[in-house]
Amino acid sequence: MNKQRYFEKEIIGEKDGSLALMGRLCDECGKKSFPPIELCPYCASDKLQNVFLEDEVTVLAATTTRAPVPPYDPPFTLAIVDMEDGIRTIGRVEKNKDVKIKKGDKLAVKFGKLFEETEFNKKTKSKETIDVIGYYFVPKG
Amino acid sequence: MIMRDVYVLGIGQTKFGVFEEYTGVDLGVMASVEAVKDAGISAKEIQVAYGGYCRGPSTQAQMAFMRLGIGSIPIANLNNACASGNTAVDMLYRDIAGGFCEVGLAAGFESLTQASKEGRKGLLAIKEDFGGMMGLTMPGFFSFVYQRLIDERGATMEDLCYPAIKNHYNAQFNPLAQYNKPLTYEQIMESRVVVDPITVLQCCPQSDGGAAVVLCSEAYFKKHNVNNHLKIRVAASVVHSSGWLSTQKDPLFSQVNREATDKAYNMAGIDPKDLDFAEIHDAFSGEEVSAYEPMRFCPEGECIKYVREKYFDLNGKFPINTSGGLLSLGHPLGASGARVNCEVVRQLRNQAGGYQVEGARLGLAQMLGSVLFGGNESAVVCGIQILEKVE
Numbered sequence: 001m002n003k004q005r006y007f008e009k010e011i012i013g014e015k016d017g018s019l020a021l022m023g024r025l026c027d028e029c030g031k032k033s034f035p036p037i038e039l040c041p042y043c044a045s046d047k048l049q050n051v052f053l054e055d056e057v058t059v060l061a062a063t064t065t066r067a068p069v070p071p072y073d074p075p076f077t078l079a080i081v082d083m084e085d086g087i088r089t090i091g092r093v094e095k096n097k098d099v100k101i102k103k104g105d106k107l108a109v110k111f112g113k114l115f116e117e118t119e120f121n122k123k124t125k126s127k128e129t130i131d132v133i134g135y136y137f138v139p140k141g
Numbered sequence: 142m143i144m145r146d147v148y149v150l151g152i153g154q155t156k157f158g159v160f161e162e163y164t165g166v167d168l169g170v171m172a173s174v175e176a177v178k179d180a181g182i183s184a185k186e187i188q189v190a191y192g193g194y195c196r197g198p199s200t201q202a203q204m205a206f207m208r209l210g211i212g213s214i215p216i217a218n219l220n221n222a223c224a225s226g227n228t229a230v231d232m233l234y235r236d237i238a239g240g241f242c243e244v245g246l247a248a249g250f251e252s253l254t255q256a257s258k259e260g261r262k263g264l265l266a267i268k269e270d271f272g273g274m275m276g277l278t279m280p281g282f283f284s285f286v287y288q289r290l291i292d293e294r295g296a297t298m299e300d301l302c303y304p305a306i307k308n309h310y311n312a313q314f315n316p317l318a319q320y321n322k323p324l325t326y327e328q329i330m331e332s333r334v335v336v337d338p339i340t341v342l343q344c345c346p347q348s349d350g351g352a353a354v355v356l357c358s359e360a361y362f363k364k365h366n367v368n369n370h371l372k373i374r375v376a377a378s379v380v381h382s383s384g385w386l387s388t389q390k391d392p393l394f395s396q397v398n399r400e401a402t403d404k405a406y407n408m409a410g411i412d413p414k415d416l417d418f419a420e421i422h423d424a425f426s427g428e429e430v431s432a433y434e435p436m437r438f439c440p441e442g443e444c445i446k447y448v449r450e451k452y453f454d455l456n457g458k459f460p461i462n463t464s465g466g467l468l469s470l471g472h473p474l475g476a477s478g479a480r481v482n483c484e485v486v487r488q489l490r491n492q493a494g495g496y497q498v499e500g501a502r503l504g505l506a507q508m509l510g511s512v513l514f515g516g517n518e519s520a521v522v523c524g525i526q527i528l529e530k531v532e
Contacts, residue, residue, distance in 0.1 A: 007274050007275075008271060008274070033385075035271055037385065041384070041385035041386055042386070060285075060289075060391075061285045061288040061289055061292070061392070062288070063281065063284040063285060063287075063288060063336055063337050064336070064337045065276060065278065065280075065281055065335075065336045065337075066333075066334045066335060066336060066337065067335050067336070069276045069278055069281075072276045076276055078272075078275065078276060078277055078281060080285055080392065086389060087389070088388060088389050088390075089388070090271075090272045090275065090277060091275060092275050092276065103288075103292055114274070114275065134274070134275065136275075
């Protein structure tokens with residue numbers, strides 16, 4: 001099996017044996033943010049703790065890319081989605097498929113390999129493949 | 142602090158297009174030489190100089206300006222994406238307004254032809270960017286904006302292609318434009334789809350070019366205006382960035398555009414209705430439509446009504462992108478922010494030829510520079526200058 005890494009640090013965590021998205025909860029102003037950044041974007045406090053986010057999101061807008069975007073081959077669909085507590089973010093819908101979705105649709109959060117990268121291992125003096133793990137959404141129901 | 146008035150003494154601009162034979166620095170030199178000549182001064186007079194660009198090695202500003210004999214003065218390189226040129230102009234404006242110098246040069250230049258020789262095929266996702274890692278691109282972001290205009294403003298594809306049709310029409314009168322041919326709606330829609338529903342003819346081209354301005358104090362203008370240029374004052378200069386909280390907003394309505402234009406209107410002491418025309422960021426056709434409301438060129442909720450009235454035509458009530466805009470004039474990233482300032486000056490001096498706006502007195506130059514993040518604007522910068530013809 002290939003080595004694995006998450007595509008962003010501290011964005012994914014393990015909750016009850018399975019993966020979940022992680023945001024930050026500010027102890028001072030009580031607001032949540034995602035993806036995790038260093039100081040609270042609302043009040044600049046450093047008193048932040050990691051929290052797991054819910055596994056359902058709602059589509060604001062979605063669109064399909066028809067040209068290659070290395071390392072991705074077309075077509076693929078991206079959506080702006082709303083999460084709990086007013087968090088708005090972006091993600092892939094399915095991994096490599098043209099998906100028809102619209103505003104208001106509910107999507108579930110999934111985890112898996114987004115792409116592969118190769119890295120030179122100085123110890124073994126050989127190239128090795130790393131699976132870059134991220135999140136994506138799938139239509140619910 | 143007491144701020145002094147700042148005036149435009151000279152402008153220079155190359156033709157925009159694809160130039161295999163030139164580097165970005167070459168294009169910066171050509172524009173700067175022309176700007177200094179137009180100012181009617183020796184390049185040795187320049188007391189401070191700024192260069193804006195996005196691609197290639199460091200210190201390209203020094204590489205360019207030394208070829209004009211400029212040296213032993215403060216020179217700085219600015220990368221603020223598409224607003225790099227406005228940022229160069231803004232830095233120079235501050236220096237003169239603040240009394241640090243009397244005259245200086247601000248240039249923007251870029252060769253995307255040279256830059257793309259090192260690049261890969263396909264659309265460019267932004268490295269270091271959260272959305273970019275999932276395949277988000279510039280047309281990808283603006284396709285969300287299209288979707289929101291369709292959902293919330295009832296826009297049709299014909300409405301969203303209005304700027305592409307209008308700006309390609311305007312460019313046929315501009316000898317410096319990359320493309321000089323009008324386009325029909327059918328031609329635009331029949332071209333290749335990049336990101337649904339954006340076809341390639343709704344996107345600006347890859348371009349090379351340079352643009353430069355010489356700014357000075359009032360006393361300097363009085364003493365050195367040997368070419369008898371009309372007196373054009375920088376009524377406002379603003380560089381404004383959004384922040385993380387923008388990622389929580391709706392891409393339908395650009396918050397950074399709203400905040401930056403309000404700051405500029407306030408600084409100039411004008412109402413948006415006082416403006417006669419504007420040159421703005423139209424990297425994608427529908428993007429221009431999305432800017433009308435935040436920049437107060439029409440009331441909130443009414444952008445599509447104004448599109449259907451052809452309000453922003455060359456002969457309309459408020460002409461936008463009379464030069465052909467990024468869509469048809471071309472978009473050498475770092476050059477465009479300086480170029481919009483040259484365009485506004487050309488209109489105010491009544492030198493715009495076939496695309497002249499009659500009686501132009503007050504014009505706005507804007508560029509929006511952006512790296513993507515989190516599915517919405519955040520690491521975005523808006524540069525604006527408002528220029529006024531002083532009687």
